[in-house]
Amino acid sequence: xxxxxxxxxxxxxxxxxxxxxxxxxxxxxxxxxxxxxxxxxxxxxxxxxxxxxxxxxxxxxxxxxxxxxxxxxxxxxxxxxxxxxxxxxxxxxxxxxxxxxxxxxxxxxxxxxxxxxxxxxxxxxxxxxxxxxxxxxxxxxxx
Amino acid sequence: xxxxxxxxxxxxxxxxxxxxxxxxxxxxxxxxxxxxxxxxxxxxxxxxxxxxxxxxxxxxxxxxxxxxxxxxxxxxxxxxxxxxxxxxxxxxxxxxxxxxxxxxxxxxxxxxxxxxxxxxxxxxxxxxxxxxxxxxxxxxxxxxxxxxxxxxxxxxxxxxxxxxxxxxxxxxxxxxxxxxxxxxxxxxxxxxxxxxxxxxxxxxxxxxxxxxxxxxxxxxxxxxxxxxxxxxxxxxxxxxxxxxxxxxxxxxxxxxxxxxxxxxxxxxxxxxxxxxxxxxxxxxxxxxxxxxxxxxxxxxxxxxxxxxxxxxxxxxxxxxxxxxxxxxxxxxxxxxxxxxxxxxxxxxxxxxxxxxxxxxxxxxxxxxxxxxxxxxxxxxxxxxxxxxxxxxxxxxxxxxxxxxxxxxxxxxxxxxxxxxxxxxxxxxxxxxxx
Numbered sequence: 351x352x353x354x355x356x357x358x359x360x361x362x363x364x365x366x367x368x369x370x371x372x373x374x375x376x377x378x379x380x381x382x383x384x385x386x387x388x389x390x391x392x393x394x395x396x397x398x399x400x401x402x403x404x405x406x407x408x409x410x411x412x413x414x415x416x417x418x419x420x421x422x423x424x425x426x427x428x429x430x431x432x433x434x435x436x437x438x439x440x441x442x443x444x445x446x447x448x449x450x451x452x453x454x455x456x457x458x459x460x461x462x463x464x465x466x467x468x469x470x471x472x473x474x475x476x477x478x479x480x481x482x483x484x485x486x487x488x489x490x491x492x493x
Numbered sequence: 494x495x496x497x498x499x500x501x502x503x504x505x506x507x508x509x510x511x512x513x514x515x516x517x518x519x520x521x522x523x524x525x526x527x528x529x530x531x532x533x534x535x536x537x538x539x540x541x542x543x544x545x546x547x548x549x550x551x552x553x554x555x556x557x558x559x560x561x562x563x564x565x566x567x568x569x570x571x572x573x574x575x576x577x578x579x580x581x582x583x584x585x586x587x588x589x590x591x592x593x594x595x596x597x598x599x600x601x602x603x604x605x606x607x608x609x610x611x612x613x614x615x616x617x618x619x620x621x622x623x624x625x626x627x628x629x630x631x632x633x634x635x636x637x638x639x640x641x642x643x644x645x646x647x648x649x650x651x652x653x654x655x656x657x658x659x660x661x662x663x664x665x666x667x668x669x670x671x672x673x674x675x676x677x678x679x680x681x682x683x684x685x686x687x688x689x690x691x692x693x694x695x696x697x698x699x700x701x702x703x704x705x706x707x708x709x710x711x712x713x714x715x716x717x718x719x720x721x722x723x724x725x726x727x728x729x730x731x732x733x734x735x736x737x738x739x740x741x742x743x744x745x746x747x748x749x750x751x752x753x754x755x756x757x758x759x760x761x762x763x764x765x766x767x768x769x770x771x772x773x774x775x776x777x778x779x780x781x782x783x784x785x786x787x788x789x790x791x792x793x794x795x796x797x798x799x800x801x802x803x804x805x806x807x808x809x810x811x812x813x814x815x816x817x818x819x820x821x822x823x824x825x826x827x828x829x830x831x832x833x834x835x836x837x838x839x840x841x842x843x844x845x846x847x848x849x850x851x852x853x854x855x856x857x858x859x860x861x862x863x864x865x866x867x868x869x870x871x872x873x874x875x876x877x878x879x880x881x882x883x884x885x886x887x888x889x890x891x892x893x894x895x896x897x898x899x900x901x902x903x904x905x906x907x908x909x910x911x912x913x914x915x916x917x918x919x920x921x922x923x924x925x926x927x
Binding site for chain 1: 640
């Protein structure tokens with residue numbers, strides 16, 4: 351049976367793939383490809399954040415009775431990632447490669463240390479505490 | 494995994510890791526100066542100045558950065574901080590710095606019993622101050638992931654290396670009373686480098702290689718298997734009778750495991766999807782290649798003893814050099830190129846909560862340490878490594894290879910100070926506007 355950890359980790363990797371492709375295109379000055387790949391990434395990112403904020407986190411909070419702990423911190427980091435992602439979009443439409451790559455490096459590290467906390471701690475705990483993991487995954491898949 | 498005290502909002506203040514990171518290059522510079530001013534440093538691995546050089550790098554640079562990084566890493570990979578990090582970090586830093594200086598001076602100064610003993614005591618106090626709370630944190634984590642597993646084994650190896658090293662140093666300080674401990678050096682090196690350093694780098698690489706470079710994950714059997722078997726081989730090496738077949742087999746196994754890890758990781762790096770130019774990747778590739786060569790030199794020494802016509806001593810030093818300066822310090826320099834700008838960025842971002850308009854003016858990571866600066870760091874480090882290795886066998890003047898190390902670490906210090914300046918300026922402007 352798929353666990354929340356496996357399911358969400360796979361989503362993280364899907365985001366990473368599109369991200370890496372967009373970044374490489376910018377470094378080669380292929381702006382058309384970069385824009386397409388960035389859109390893929392940004393759609394993946396937004397749907398992933400919604401899965402967490404609309405389905406996973408509320409269920410986690412309910413199951414653990416803890417609504418102002420780790421999930422709050424994760425929500426705040428989501429806001430920070432979205433803000434950086436908007437800055438990157440401006441650099442993309444202005445075709446500023448150096449600005450783009452500096453910001454994308456920052457988002458990459460910010461995103462990965464965020465993922466690290468989720469994959470190492472939050473998702474395994476969600477698997478332990480949420481009673482209907484399979485149904486939770488289904489609900490997230492509908493987003 | 495335990496729920497108690499779970500919170501991701503417990504990242505230590507910037508000063509906790511930074512005091513360690515900024516001190517490390519100073520010890521590196523000192524190590525380079527030592528090569529410049531001492532004649533015939535490479536004549537034997539027991540040369541007092543070479544012992545000094547080695548410990549400036551292992552304690553002053555490597556342990557300094559690794560301890561600082563563990564304060565930072567624990568809350569991220571386990572959600573459990575090192576308890577009391579803010580209060581103990583200044584003490585650990587002070588004791589480690591003073592202890593290292595004193596130990597090195599003790600090795601080199603005549604009539605050095607008092608200085609050497611002081612060094613041992615300061616270092617023991619420093620490590621105990623650090624390890625006590627860290628162990629408490631590691632217990633609170635509960636089961637934890639693969640990285641926590643390696644970190645636990647690494648800490649076990651560090652404790653063994655420290656006990657053996659401490660007793661070995663006592664035999665220097667009191668040669669008449671502690672002669673029995675003189676044969677411990679190889680165990681100290683084995684647990685210190687082969688155990689603590691390799692296991693810690695392994696644990697970090699399981700996280701950072703797949704994540705930061707979008708490379709395939711380490712297979713679980715590989716990450717768990719390699720670390721556990723390496724630790725087990727070191728245990729067998731420590732208890733097997735001298736000259737026994739068991740001892741040889743365990744040494745061969747340890748070397749084979751380290752080579753397997755290096756080649757496996759190099760292969761994952763080759764398959765990475767994030768292909769933009771990144772100096773940190775070059776540092777990983779250099780470090781892991783140096784580790785493979787160090788292991789090959791070591792196994793040639795262990796299993797082909799009589800065929801080197803007097804070069805054994807030099808080859809022993811070469812394997813140590815490739816291991817410490819070629820492997821460990823390459824990885825450290827490479828990781829600092831990312832850790833420093835990221836931590837600064839993260840802390841500035843928090844300051845922006847008071848003043849959200851300032852968010853757009855935050856410096857991105859590459860403004861803090863530009864790729865150009867990192868690339869130059871790699872070139873300087875590689876040149877120094879080649880020069881110092883060559884100086885073992887060719888008539889390279891000592892001042893030149895020493896100067897190359899001084900330049901390598903000075904550049905690191907320059908990059909850190911530059912990033913720190915941008916941080917202070919930005920922080921001021923955020924606070925002024927808030």
